Amino acid sequence: MDYTPLRISTVKPLKSLTFDLYIFFKDQYLCYVKKGEQLTEDKYTKLKVQKIAKFFITESDELSYQKFLDSLLSETLKNTQISIDDKVHMVEGAASSAIERMQTNPGSESAYYMTETAAKSLRQIIKSNPEALKKIFGKKVEKNEELIKHSLNVCALAVKLAEILHCTEQELDDLGTAALIHDIAITQMNKDDIQLFYKPRKLLSSDDKRVYYLHTKDAKTLLQEKPYVNKTILELVANHEEVLSGQGPNKKKKLTKLEEILSMVNNYDKRTITNKTTPMQTLKDMMIDEMGNYSLDLLNEFKKVLHSEGLLE
Numbered sequence: 001m002d003y004t005p006l007r008i009s010t011v012k013p014l015k016s017l018t019f020d021l022y023i024f025f026k027d028q029y030l031c032y033v034k035k036g037e038q039l040t041e042d043k044y045t046k047l048k049v050q051k052i053a054k055f056f057i058t059e060s061d062e063l064s065y066q067k068f069l070d071s072l073l074s075e076t077l078k079n080t081q082i083s084i085d086d087k088v089h090m091v092e093g094a095a096s097s098a099i100e101r102m103q104t105n106p107g108s109e110s111a112y113y114m115t116e117t118a119a120k121s122l123r124q125i126i127k128s129n130p131e132a133l134k135k136i137f138g139k140k141v142e143k144n145e146e147l148i149k150h151s152l153n154v155c156a157l158a159v160k161l162a163e164i165l166h167c168t169e170q171e172l173d174d175l176g177t178a179a180l181i182h183d184i185a186i187t188q189m190n191k192d193d194i195q196l197f198y199k200p201r202k203l204l205s206s207d208d209k210r211v212y213y214l215h216t217k218d219a220k221t222l223l224q225e226k227p228y229v230n231k232t233i234l235e236l237v238a239n240h241e242e243v244l245s246g247q248g249p250n251k252k253k254k255l256t257k258l259e260e261i262l263s264m265v266n267n268y269d270k271r272t273i274t275n276k277t278t279p280m281q282t283l284k285d286m287m288i289d290e291m292g293n294y295s296l297d298l299l300n301e302f303k304k305v306l307h308s309e310g311l312l313e
């Protein structure tokens with residue numbers, strides 16, 4: 001049987017489950033809560049105590065789980081009694097689970113649908129809670145989680161910027177989904193090549209670049225035959241490393257507004273990981289290094305957003 005991993009933060013105790021919930025314990029999958037039963041507070045706490053961060057569902061329960069998650073997310077985001085930290089935690093859990101599923105199973109329609117829902121929820125939480133973006137960026141993660149965190153950061157910040165630039169709802173949805181999955185092909189590279197993700201762009205040799213940049217093409221290949229992936233999203237993923245000077249892998253010199261936003265925000269967040277510079281220093285470096293790669297207007301808008309959101313402190 002195939003099991004789909006999900007994060008514990010995307011189930012809540014005291015809600016009847018519409019799927020069997022498994023845990024992986026002592027080298028085997030155990031049914032921890034049965035369909036129709038509730039995850040009691042007691043059982044939920046036990047998971048946390050045991051440091052079990054993931055649970056599993058079977059493939060046949062994916063659709064039931066998705067419906068459960070959709071309603072859990074919308075109930076949680078609406079509920080004024082729930083703290084912003086708890087809300088952020090749940091949305092991050094959903095987005096991280098979705099990215100992870102897309103990394104391991106990029107052909108799964110159910111994983112893709114979860115990604116769309118997660119992107120919408122991220123957008124919603126940022127829109128209605130001024131501190132949410134800062135909370136998301138403020139979190140530090142283990143090295144093995146950095147790529148997922150990067151995708152989440154890029155989604156949150158790109159959508160925020162696009163909203164200020166008056167993009168439409170559809171554009172914001174497309175940008176959010178594309179941002180979550182833009183780097184899914186990186187985990188498919190071999191171990192040595194994956195390390196290129198952690199290397200500052202300035203230090204990449206032309207050979208490194210050729211290998212590393214394949215992840216944009218590979219992502220397109222993984223997604224392009226899927227009828228449920230729209231063209232805007234496909235192009236956004238394929239062009240997320242493009243710059244206006246034409247030095248990106250596809251050598252494009254014209255980018256749509258959304259493509260330019262995604263590429264720029266991706267560039268910014270990636271620098272904070274590879275160069276280990278503070279947000280303020282990263283921004284300063286970008287204003288110099290990326291002159292000609294992004295339009296000055298957009299760079300200045302970005303600077304304003306980083307300031308106003310308190311991300312440079």
Ligand SMILES: [Fe+2]
Nearest residue numbers: 182183240241
């Ligand atoms: Fe990338």
Ligand SMILES: [Fe+2]
Nearest residue numbers: 182183266270
């Ligand atoms: Fe990226």
